[in-house]
Amino acid sequence: MIFDSNLIAYDFMTDFNGPDRQYPSPYYPAGVYDSDDPRYHFGPESSEYPNLTLPCKLYDMYGNEIPDGYYMIALSPNMNYLNMYQSNVLKARIKVIKLVERMYTQEELNEESEIIDRMQKAKRKKKLKEYREAQEDLVAFKERAAANSKAELLDSGKGYYILKYKCNGKEATGIIQK
Numbered sequence: 001m002i003f004d005s006n007l008i009a010y011d012f013m014t015d016f017n018g019p020d021r022q023y024p025s026p027y028y029p030a031g032v033y034d035s036d037d038p039r040y041h042f043g044p045e046s047s048e049y050p051n052l053t054l055p056c057k058l059y060d061m062y063g064n065e066i067p068d069g070y071y072m073i074a075l076s077p078n079m080n081y082l083n084m085y086q087s088n089v090l091k092a093r094i095k096v097i098k099l100v101e102r103m104y105t106q107e108e109l110n111e112e113s114e115i116i117d118r119m120q121k122a123k124r125k126k127k128l129k130e131y132r133e134a135q136e137d138l139v140a141f142k143e144r145a146a147a148n149s150k151a152e153l154l155d156s157g158k159g160y161y162i163l164k165y166k167c168n169g170k171e172a173t174g175i176i177q178k
Helices: 005-016 038-042 106-125 128-146
Strands: 051-054 069-075 081-086 089-101 150-155 160-167 170-177
Touching: 051 150, 069 160, 081 170, 106 128
Parallel strands: none
Antiparallel strands: 051 069, 069 081, 081 089, 089 170, 150 160, 160 170
């Protein structure tokens, strides 16, 4: 009888490291941890911010280029710049010339506080199912609020591009000179 040793080793490894394998603590097989990479410490979460597609390369007045592709646009923490990220790497910073912050309605604030109260109450009573349901409701609420986010690039025809950003109640406008 002939055995294929590669098949036996493969089956053993898939059974050993399969998705049903439970580890006592999170493990890393080898190499650099995700938490050691600085972009995971300071990079914005990709799910909250709008994406922008650049159909062509953009050049500024100094000859620097922003290559075409997909970018995630995020407002800097001090709200002075619009940051353009590609694969969680900062590619460009655009100065904000106009910033408008939207006030939340009382209904939105009441809904969010009611969900948080449900989470805290379930945590105090140690009811895991109710806590998870409230947590899912909070995630759904935040996703609804972030669904209105958008970023667009407009050509002014006067020697510059206008970058408009809207996310989480903040609207910012930046200019990229040609």
